[in-house]
Amino acid sequence: MAVQNFRALIVDGPTAALPTITAITETVLIPTIFTPIPAMDPRVSSAYKLTVGGTCTTGTAGTLIITPRYGLVIGGTSMTASAAQNYVPSITLAPFIYECYVFIRSIGVAAGANSNVICTGRWSSLGAIATASSGTSVSHTSTGSVAVDTTVASGLWIGVTFSVAPSVIPLWANWERIG
Secondary structure, three states, X not given: OOOXXXXXXXXXXXXXXXXXXXXXXXXXXXXXXHOEEOOOOOOOOOEEEEEXXXXXXXXXXXXXXXXXXXXXXXXXXXXXXXXXXXXXXXXXXXXXXXXXXXXXXXXXXXXXXXXXXXXXXXXXXXXXOOOOOOEEEXXXXXXXXXXXXXXXXXXXXXXXXXXXXXXEEEEEEEEEEEO
16 A cells, blocks of 8 residues: 655744854754754655755855754764855855755664665855856765664754855745655
8 A cells, every 4th residue: 555645844934034144164054943853753765855045145255065964953963065165256145045855764663873864955046147157056965874863853954164254144944744
């Protein structure tokens, strides 16, 4: 018998713009209160999807690294960071969108990091207006299964690291279960 899957928002999104990111150290893109993964909630072959949109202002040339983590804090289990990707310098209020999928490959029944996930995501933002091939694209994906503990409440931490201080304003976010 086939499993009937549904899409559903896990929590309501933020009702106002989130804190502006200006740091050059790893900083959470959106607070994990908006990306919870309840204990015992993940199911094999299901996924969670995060979509975030906002604006990005950059100064001089630099790089962006995105580090997804299974957990509620910066010390959570890394699901493979992106490479350091150059971003378009000297842009003002360029729209960005970030999408991230956490796919559940297997579930362990005992407590501990014996469930496996794969995480894939991408960041896209506009570049200089009327300039060909001007945009920023940063992608990341797990290179294999990542062991996590699904028996305890957790979340998705998306760390962003800019090498030169930006002004990134996440304006909205959507966290949903797929399947």
